[in-house]
Structures are given as structure tokens and as C-alpha cells.
Amino acid sequence: xxxxxxxxxxxxxxxxxxxxxxxxxxxxxxxxxxxxxxxxxxxxxxxxxxxxxxxxxxxxxxxxxxxxxxxxxxxxxx
Numbered sequence: 001x002x003x004x005x006x007x008x009x010x011x012x013x014x015x016x017x018x019x020x021x022x023x024x025x026x027x028x029x030x031x032x033x034x035x036x037x038x039x040x041x042x043x044x045x046x047x048x049x050x051x052x053x054x055x056x057x058x059x060x061x062x063x064x065x066x067x068x069x070x071x072x073x074x075x076x077x078x
Contacts, residue, residue: 002027021054 006023009015015023028047036043 002030017054017057021051024054025051 003024006027007015007020014020025047033040033043038046
């Protein structure tokens with residue numbers, strides 16, 4: 001639930017990249033190393049890669065609807 005709220009606002013729209021990156025980093029920083037199934041350097045690399053994508057805006061969209069050829073294909077549930 002915490003990771004979801006790091007990505008989405010209360011109205012289920014995606015947070016702006018900088019806000020999302022800050023919250024994403026905070027949530028993942030709370031995960032204990034002992035609960036990971038990967039080595040710490042791999043985990044940190046994964047976090048870093050995801051944070052770079054978030055900061056570049058790769059996960060940000062203004063509208064949550066996906067459409068092709070003028071027709072809506074996907075609308076997330078509210």
C-alpha cells in the first residue's frame with residue numbers, strides 16, 4: 001500500500017516525477033536488508049534504475065486513459 005501511495009495521489013492520478021521519486025525512495029528505504037531475496041548491490045542498482053526512470057518522467061502521464069486510433073482502450077478503476 002505504501003508503494004502504491006508513493007506512485008499515485010488520493011484521486012488515483014500519477015504523482016509528478018520529483019514527488020514520486022522522493023516518496024518511492026522513502027518507502028523502499030524502509031525495507032530491511034534481511035527481508036530481501038537479492039544481494040544489497042543488486043537491490044540498490046534496481047532502486048537507482050527505477051528512480052532514474054521516474055525522474056526522467058518515464059512513468060508520468062497527464063491523463064490515465066490509454067487510447068489508440070481515437071478510441072479508449074484502458075481506463076483505470078477509480
